[in-house]
Amino acid sequence: MLIKPSEAVDIDTPSGKMRTHLFRPAREGRYPAIILYSEIYQMTAPIERLAAMIAGHGMIVAVPEVYHEYEPPGSVLSYDKAGTDRGNELKYEKPVAQHDRDLAALISMLREDAQCNGRFGAFGVCLGGHLSFRAALNPAIEASVCFYATDLHTATLGAGRSDDSLRRAAEIKGEVMMVWGLHDPHVPYDGRRLIRDQLEKARLRLSWHEVDGQHAFLRDGAPRFDATLFLWGMSQSVALYQRHFSMERPLHVG
Secondary structure, three states: OOOOOOOEEEEEEOOOOEEEEEEEEEOOOOOOOOOEEEEOEEOOHHHHHHHHHHHOOOOOEEEEEOOOOOOOOOOOOOOOHHHHHHHHHHHHOHHHHHHHHHOOOHHHHHHHHOEEEEEEEEEEEEEHHHHHHHOOOOEEEEEEEEEOOOOOOHHHOOOOOOOOOOHHHHOOEEEEEEEOOOOOOOOHHHHHHHHHHHHHHHHOOEEHHHHHHOOOOOOOOOOOOOHHHHHHHHHHHHHHHHHHHHOOOOOOOO
């Protein structure tokens, strides 16, 4: 399915305006909306391509700039030491409650969008994987896809390095898909087991995948990118959304 050129909108939140990038199907109709949470670097080229791919399967994709309180609109952190240090600094500075309020503002905006059918999912990588999991605590989110969610097992996201995301797992009503790389130093075996045990106890609607990959294996153009796992992961993600939102696959390209 063809998509329109991306557009940027500034959404009012309790902590200021949040630049959000929207990707839409070109075909007329009403579609579910997916909140796509980026890595710590915000709206990089790989994230843009990821959003376009999801939108091309018949969904509106909204990519918020998660550090809008701290960086000017349109800011992209670079994939180098300086960018990584800044991104990690901010992920431990921004209170997790502000991420929750950002999500509520974004859902409210999308409910008023003429092309949105009022149904919502989430998708995230790295920091975004954690935020996609946390988004599932919002009852509007019906399906969340979380790739290598960092800080979930340590409960160290946000100001004070203390979050309650995993402890609140039993509140999640939608379906969650968790994907991990077996060679990811950020979430080692013991961390994955802790998360899995908590989610089993919470009796979630859960898909759990551990693959022969490294951290950030979805980031195309980077040394750890794995094309085979990328295609597999996107297939699994789109299948989850299509099953959940009762969408039919496009019959033709156009």
